Amino acid sequence: MKKLGVAVIGTGFWGRNHARVFKELEETELLAVCDINAERAKAVAKQFGVKPYTNVGRMLKRKDIEAVSVCTWSTSLAKEALKALKAEKHVLVEKPMAANTKQAEKLIETAEKQGLHITVGFLMRFIPGVQHIKTAVKKRTIGDIVCATAKRVSQWPERIGDVGVVKDLAIHDIDIMRHLFNEDPIAVYAKTGRMLHRKYEDYAHIMLTFKGGKSAFIESNWLTPYKTRILTVTGSRAIMKLDYITQRLTVEDSKETKQPRIPWKEPLKLELQHFANCISKGEKPLITGIDGLKALKIAEAALKSSARGTVIKLK
Numbered sequence: 001m002k003k004l005g006v007a008v009i010g011t012g013f014w015g016r017n018h019a020r021v022f023k024e025l026e027e028t029e030l031l032a033v034c035d036i037n038a039e040r041a042k043a044v045a046k047q048f049g050v051k052p053y054t055n056v057g058r059m060l061k062r063k064d065i066e067a068v069s070v071c072t073w074s075t076s077l078a079k080e081a082l083k084a085l086k087a088e089k090h091v092l093v094e095k096p097m098a099a100n101t102k103q104a105e106k107l108i109e110t111a112e113k114q115g116l117h118i119t120v121g122f123l124m125r126f127i128p129g130v131q132h133i134k135t136a137v138k139k140r141t142i143g144d145i146v147c148a149t150a151k152r153v154s155q156w157p158e159r160i161g162d163v164g165v166v167k168d169l170a171i172h173d174i175d176i177m178r179h180l181f182n183e184d185p186i187a188v189y190a191k192t193g194r195m196l197h198r199k200y201e202d203y204a205h206i207m208l209t210f211k212g213g214k215s216a217f218i219e220s221n222w223l224t225p226y227k228t229r230i231l232t233v234t235g236s237r238a239i240m241k242l243d244y245i246t247q248r249l250t251v252e253d254s255k256e257t258k259q260p261r262i263p264w265k266e267p268l269k270l271e272l273q274h275f276a277n278c279i280s281k282g283e284k285p286l287i288t289g290i291d292g293l294k295a296l297k298i299a300e301a302a303l304k305s306s307a308r309g310t311v312i313k314l315k
């Protein structure tokens, strides 16, 4: 099997993991990494035995690189992803995909024009427990879905200084809610704020409403001294609760509590494997550019709702 030639742009905390997984996968051959921080690029390249670059344009000239992961700071993701698409590379762009929806639309348009894959790093969808919940909702084994709540709280990672908690953390849950409800919310109401005099919001409470009175509630903050990542889905017959960190799933109904044994799997491995397989087989990825754009639109509507103190209706 011919391996897919790949590279990583941005080799900080997360890009380094992309490089490691690409190196480990049978489907991919890591060929290069690039970071504007030369020391970082060199260190990661050395660790994985590939060539370091500090100039993205130069790296993208290589014909053997067919696809890239873009893992730069959130506000520079779209610029680098656009360069990669224009250089005819398939792209996995990390969340939040772009700094604004206009940039995200440009990425989708360019990928379409070039006939390239674009997918967004909504990692949570690759956690096996999420797939179990999605199936239960679809088959109605928990009855009709009524509501879902997500809690994603921890301390502020100081390296994140260019976006607030909505575009950094809550966007994962926004995507998961769209995925589980299998539809787009019709309205959003949010309260966000800054407690620690940072440039962007460090807490957010977001309520999404869906057709027929279904709702989702998302709590995110960088104010909690410990890390919690929990999803609870309430159906008319049972409740499913997933701890994203341990990947433990609990299913409760009026008679019993069950914990189905689901083997732990590294979601990034599943995500990058899926990306590579979609490119090789010419198949549509689970997460499209449109999913990225829609999540970003909802995140922006949440910020607008909080600024105005009103419900924002979504088209």
Ligand SMILES: NC(=O)c1ccc[n+]([C@@H]2O[C@H](COP(=O)([O-])OP(=O)(O)OC[C@H]3O[C@@H](n4cnc5c(N)ncnc54)[C@H](O)[C@@H]3O)[C@@H](O)[C@H]2O)c1
Pocket (backbone or CB within 6 Å): 009, 010, 011, 012, 013, 014, 015, 034, 035, 036, 037, 040, 056, 071, 072, 073, 074, 076, 077, 080, 094, 095, 096, 121, 122, 123, 159, 160, 168
């Ligand atoms: N999907 C997930 O679960 C997940 C998890 C963590 C981070 N992320 C995303 O990954 C991205 C990176 O986050 P991080 O925590 O690794 O940040 P980081 O600050 O540790 O790393 C970012 C790196 O990008 C480099 N960089 C910035 N602009 C660049 C450019 N134009 N060209 C090349 N290199 C550039 C920086 O020098 C730095 O080394 C963010 O968008 C973040 O939202 C996603």
